[in-house]
Amino acid sequence: MPAALDLTLAASNRGVASMDEARAWLLARGIDDVECITPDLAGVARGKMMPAKKFVGNTSLALPSALFMHTISGEYPEESGDFRYSPNDGDLKLVPDLSTLCAVPWESDPTAQVICDLVDQSGNAVGYTPRNVLKHVMALYEARGWKPVIAPEIEFYLVSKNADPDYPLTPPIGRSGRQIQSGQSYSIGGVNEFDELIDDIYDYSDAQGLEIDTLIHEEGAAQLEINLRHGDPVELADQVFLFKRTIREAAMGHDIYATFMAKPIQGQPGSAMHIHQSIVDKHTGKNIFSNADGGPSDLFHHFIGGMQKYVPAALIMMAPYVNSYRRLTYGMAAPTNCEWGFDNRTTAFRVPTSDPEGRRVENRLPSSDTNPYLSIAASLACGYLGMVEALQPTEPTERTANEDGEIALPRGLLEAVAVFEAEKAFHEVLGRDFVVTYAGIKRGEHETFMQVISPWEREFLLLQV
Template sequence: MGLTRREPQPERPHFLDARRGVRSMAEAGEWLRARGIEDVECITPDLAGVARGKMMPGKKFTGNTSLALPSALFMHTISGEYPDETGEFRYSPNDGDLKLVPDLSTLSAVPWETDPTAQVICDLVDTAGEAVAYTPRNVLKRVVSLYHERGWTPIVAPEIEFYLVSKNVDPDYPLTPPIGRSGRQISGGQAYSIGGVNEFDELIDDIYHFSDAQGLEIDTLIHEDGAAQLEINLRHGDPVELADQVFMFKRTIREAALKHDIYATFMAKPIQGQPGSALHIHQSVVDRKHGHNVFSLKDGGPSPLFFHFLGGMQRYVPAALVMMAPYVNSYRRLTHGMSAPTNNAWGYDNRTTAFRVPTSDASSRRVENRLPSSDTNPYLALAASLACGWLGMVNGVEPDQPTDRTVNEDGVISLPRGLLEAVAAFEAEEAFHDVFSREFVGTYAGIKRGEFETFMQVISPWEREFLLLNV
């Protein structure tokens, strides 16, 4: 009796096993069906970096469904209010639709949802199909394209600091560190402490598991100096991809913390007397044709473009600070004696400077921008930092001399001291109207002025303590 010959089975397409990203809507349909996905979250960051969008059934996502959001959604404050028109800030007269265009390279699972759910980051175009200039992902893409036009590719590696805090349902009460596995409230001074990290082992395991399920790669995780303050470092790569990852990591970390009945916060200065939280950005630039680091010469020494990039950072970052420190609270971090740089100095392996050049070989020569706070929209922080370096490179801006001293001890703060001062400097820099677009500068400045006016309506504990009975 002869054996039945089996037909060879077709090879399973590799994209079906991809944790992140497909190449076409046809592949997206198969990817969703293979996972039994019921819903798809079509999301995009607003100017604050908050995920906005729409949810739809998986079957409709792969159909010819048009998704739109009102333009006013990108013109409200962090508190959800719509500020008055000021300066060049104007609303669309008809609050017309902006179309969501899914970037299928960002398709991934939503691992904390109980029902099978996927998510995809979307770009925004107008009714004519043109990129909407004032939306964050498009702002960053515009800046990256300026590098490409010069034959360069920018490379970035973000470092994200955040605090874990006990649940706080009444904003009148200060935030406090959570209880760790030891049963005690964790204290400060735990920089690089493995024991500090181990206090939250199960939560950190969830962060890793959630990240892995989304195809997000963590390079390292450490405990920072603040009480229950952690830092996650990401691998270097394309600015838009890394901004997408920071955007997704913020969602992931918050969800993992909530699973353990605590909060994760990216406020720049959440706890009085504790260090603030930063979004440090490591930056280098690669020649698109030959692949070498343009910050280094053939002999391994620093190139003129390296110094011009530093010169651009020193010259333009103070005017762009509002894109890296976007809230009133951000400037509480940038104060004397609180670890964060309060200057626009640069130095070799000097963490007290705004712009640090880490020790490295020639191929890895880079500039670390230590000014952005973790409350910033990652797309806008990266756009601002890279734009300032680009302006320095194309305009041949020379930096001053590097410093090897502790530049935060003299009490001098050579940056805007508050939100309104930062907005004024931002609007006054004419170069930004070309680099970011005049439409974005006007929109962003108007929103920030509106947020300041909302803040001014709140009476603080300081005012009640010192003014109530003394003036």
Template structure:
């Protein structure tokens, strides 16, 4: 896919004689409020969406005329939006989970480097991702973007900078208006529903050519860069790989890609879902995260020594992943459904093992040159909030380096069958998150308390639903 294109062609339509400054030609991002105003004017933008990810990674925010956006307007949201469940309910206060007694305002602070158009809107519309600050500008430690920024600050204090590359799997499914009925793959251009077992099939991708063209088109308009796109094992299951880069920028891209893919699918009368396990007996959807760390002053890959061998920091990073990721799993597998993916013999790891080019392990070391030595975390599911999944994965690796942990021996054999060496459900995973003292420094006590309270609330709403399994096996047998 081409990198961010110039808008000179668009400009020639609006003014044949005008010349657009280079700073305003990018499809994504400006540096100053003056540039933002000019960027919006050149494109004839009428409205702007100021959005931020909530705990689930759902876009929340406000929409306004572009003239109001550039007039130094103060934007605020109630703090309660970070304390409700995915179903929109507010859990009871339990443990350390508490509500702000005043439900005070928090401020939306636009990050102008994320400014882009909203290509699926009929009226000229732009969007910008916002950080969250307190009403007086103070830090709010429990919001997802701030959680990730805090982890990156810990690396920066050591003179390090993480580099990541996410891979996002998702399913295309036929429209399903009644949640009591199972999901099914949609019909492709052949008129037939695509079947499973189509891993890396070009014909499988071609079944949805027009939809994929729209995904590329929408992405290009927003300055989002796709590295590769493939068909995965499940029926109408696709995967998008993103180019490696800064964790905040890549989390922003995943945040926007999810929205983009859903909108492109709706345009074609189908759904795109990032559920971890949308269809029974089919492979789940993961968000694999490739990670490395560079020294800021030298640009050297911290995972490689000068002679090309693996460094002690590389092994300690893996050791940290092995020790701490199972305790932070609720940030990478955030729903009851997430744990349906983490089952034996279903192309997903069920362990905390690592190995060289071994896809059955939780932590895989791909074949690479020393400059590109990295660790792939294969545990996160695609339903995870990308900011929190990246924060958890990098935070665990950071603790490993800090504590000079030693990993186990690498696994050469298949290790994703048999016993499960991870938390088996959401409540167990949440309890492990709360019980680890080291996480208070890495993720903040405020975040852990809110996240645990929300997840317990979601579990309680899940428990109110009677499943088909219960009706099938309990109705007449007990």
């Protein structure tokens, strides 16, 4: 390998083009182990670790198919509806995406990680795995000559360690020595309470080639938000996948937890993962949401029309757990409607103020507990359907869209699953294998939840019924 290329690889924190380059990259860093990881349907990193020399030796990697059919609690739900397990639980092959190769900076031994796609024994993409679902949606856009551009915003809480799940979560102690309180929105002092932790997040991110745009303190007690720079949806989903892991590890190093639960603390705001979306012409690079004169295009309105029509049926991919629907309640900061408006944060679909090149639609419904690949795929799929079906949106609203108390969305997990399964358009844009698998898993998770007796039931039913 030429010396100049060797130096370039040594300086690169993220991604290589070939296995030969991967070999040089690993050698330059003295990497001992490689984590071959892939997101499951919950967004949890699954995979295998191997010595670096085995990784570059073309070793075949596989995972059982049932691994992508269990609930967040690790249980395997009963077959229901059209949901069925593979009769032989055959292997799925892990195919490393070398453009994602990067360090694992919190490990004591030199370790690298690489995100993998999943294919079957014939080399075909496995349609119910999250990264492939998003890639399928991207292929639909590609066939139309369109390229989506997104930017996610991820909210999360820092909380004191909680060894016993029966006890409520509490805010951590900051550098002031006092427990953090709410009402710190955009407070620099609130961010400074965790300076050392945030320094670790930045350092870990730099070491992985991840780019943070901004970091702020949100309204909740020790609730932070990280904004990522806009770019390709698959690359940004990869970054969110790695950021969640990074933030949890950085927090653990400071003896606290970072949680992406949608509603971790009673009485506090929920945590969202807002998705900013625009579409460009893949040949010209022009934003197709804007006309030549700078005004909004028909496709812009059709995209919003698709969001309004289809997002309620896709909500299970943006609010995937029982806890997610505790965030989507009247009187809290999250939208509970399908309205849209210009710079109106009370609507589900906000159009931020921008120049014509930056015209975009912000989907404010997804919660931070979502699998980023699936919520991004769902949001883009809904907009895609609106454009190809030429759907018209309602008139934009200037009012406070949540003020009437009505909730225009599924109110809970089972209702969300039912409308998701019933939407036939999703079988095409998301893939039938994914729809039936995801619905079956979510029904199983609800059954698991129903086995747990809550403090509310003990408080109000124990001695009164």
